[in-house]
Amino acid sequence: MRSVPGRFTSGLHSEGVAARLGLWLGISFTVAFVTGLFSHFMQHPPTWLTWPSRPVNLYRVTQGLHVIGGLATIPLLFAKLWTVYPKLWQWPPFRSVSHAVERALVLILVGGALFQTITGLLNISYAYLWPFSFPAAHYWTAYLLYGALVIHVVNEWAKIRRQLWTKEQVEPPNEVAARRRFLGTVAAASGLTVLFTVGETVRPLSGLALLAPRDPRIGPQGLPVNKSAAAAGVTAVIHDPGYRLTVTGAVRTPLSLAYDDLLRLPQHTVRLPISCVEGWSAEAEWSGVRLRDLAEMAGVAPDAVLTVESLEKGGSYRTSEVRPPHWNDPLTLLALRIDGAPLAPDHGFPVRLIAPNRPGVLQTKWVSKVVVA
Ligand SMILES: Nc1nc2c(c(=O)[nH]1)N[C@H]1C(S)=C(S)[C@@H](COP(=O)(O)O)O[C@H]1N2
Numbered sequence: 001m002r003s004v005p006g007r008f009t010s011g012l013h014s015e016g017v018a019a020r021l022g023l024w025l026g027i028s029f030t031v032a033f034v035t036g037l038f039s040h041f042m043q044h045p046p047t048w049l050t051w052p053s054r055p056v057n058l059y060r061v062t063q064g065l066h067v068i069g070g071l072a073t074i075p076l077l078f079a080k081l082w083t084v085y086p087k088l089w090q091w092p093p094f095r096s097v098s099h100a101v102e103r104a105l106v107l108i109l110v111g112g113a114l115f116q117t118i119t120g121l122l123n124i125s126y127a128y129l130w131p132f133s134f135p136a137a138h139y140w141t142a143y144l145l146y147g148a149l150v151i152h153v154v155n156e157w158a159k160i161r162r163q164l165w166t167k168e169q170v171e172p173p174n175e176v177a178a179r180r181r182f183l184g185t186v187a188a189a190s191g192l193t194v195l196f197t198v199g200e201t202v203r204p205l206s207g208l209a210l211l212a213p214r215d216p217r218i219g220p221q222g223l224p225v226n227k228s229a230a231a232a233g234v235t236a237v238i239h240d241p242g243y244r245l246t247v248t249g250a251v252r253t254p255l256s257l258a259y260d261d262l263l264r265l266p267q268h269t270v271r272l273p274i275s276c277v278e279g280w281s282a283e284a285e286w287s288g289v290r291l292r293d294l295a296e297m298a299g300v301a302p303d304a305v306l307t308v309e310s311l312e313k314g315g316s317y318r319t320s321e322v323r324p325p326h327w328n329d330p331l332t333l334l335a336l337r338i339d340g341a342p343l344a345p346d347h348g349f350p351v352r353l354i355a356p357n358r359p360g361v362l363q364t365k366w367v368s369k370v371v372v373a
């Protein structure tokens with residue numbers, strides 16, 4: 001075992017521990033990076049990228065992995081920082097230009113990893129303590145961090161190989177035992193983090209979701225709410241008897257339908273989840289009108305892009321785009337009911353969009369317009 005020299009005497013400040021934690025972190029950062037890009041491009045798809053509407057639960061799974069995997073990374077990250085901190089405290093801080101570059105890289109790695117986990121944790125806890133846009137900062141830092149990680153792995157490759165794949169020396173059994181105990185404790189901390197949060201998306205474990213910011217069972221009609229009707233400022237307008245759902249734009253026949261007209265159209269029932277970008281998800285039984293039936297009534301071209309618009313006046317989520325794979329999917333509804341009862345105001349009364357394999361932020365509530373382009 002190669003201990004770091006100096007006054008840091010614990011045998012756990014070792015290359016063997018650092019390499020093992022590094023392997024786990026490499027896996028968890030890769031999962032976070034890939035699922036994070038997936039989430040970003042689901043929410044902001046470039047024109048050439050059209051996502052499929054199936055599998056129904058794909059986004060639910062990838063975003064659960066992103067958020068819950070991200071939480072499980074926190075104990076690993078702090079353990080790794082503790083293991084290597086004697087190196088971070090080196091003096092003089094740099095001995096040569098290449099050493100300075102190497103240390104700048106470590107700074108990006110440590111700073112980036114702390115930034116991503118801490119802002120991510122605060123974001124899912126609804127603590128918006130910063131003046132910048134969380135999604136933009138989290139997105140761009142991800143490239144910086146993952147780039148630094150790739151270079152770090154390349155730089156450290158010889159040590160990683162020596163520690164993880166080539167057994168060139170016999171290690172003293174007490175050091176092996178100490179390392180196992182330490183890594184076992186860290187793994188248990190990660191495992192418990194998962195156990196106490198995964199219930200925010202895996203329903204049978206919801207009773208254990210003690211650390212999760214949202215309990216998927218709590219909310220009107222047994223479904224959580226991020227933005228209430230009051231917070232969106234729509235409480236008065238949603239009960240307006242003059243409410244109409246309009247379908248306009250590139251259509252053969254513009255439509256203007258009252259709530260009762262919508263109830264008279266063929267009703268369909270689907271079981272679909274709301275999968276919030278914050279990691280929680282909850283399923284419900286939704287009934288309403290198929291978006292493709294309305295598109296057909298209005299005479300919409302098969303490659304048209306539909307934009308649903310909310311009665312909400314401002315806010316980033318007042319509209320969302322629905323591209324052909326989603327609006328053609330028979331599961332995509334303009335929902336009027338949950339479990340047979342009219343939508344609660346907080347769930348989007350009179351009408352909300354519900355579609356398969358789609359981030360919660362795009363499941364627009366209080367819909368009054370469909371604009372076709
Ligand atoms: N008009 C509008 N629709 C919206 C939102 C919003 O702020 N405004 N929030 C979205 C988000 S972030 C989520 S997760 C879901 C939550 O749906 P629920 O409140 O029915 O659970 O609604 C989405 N629809």
Ligand SMILES: [Mo]
Binds near residue numbers: 226275277278360361
């Ligand atoms: Mo959300």
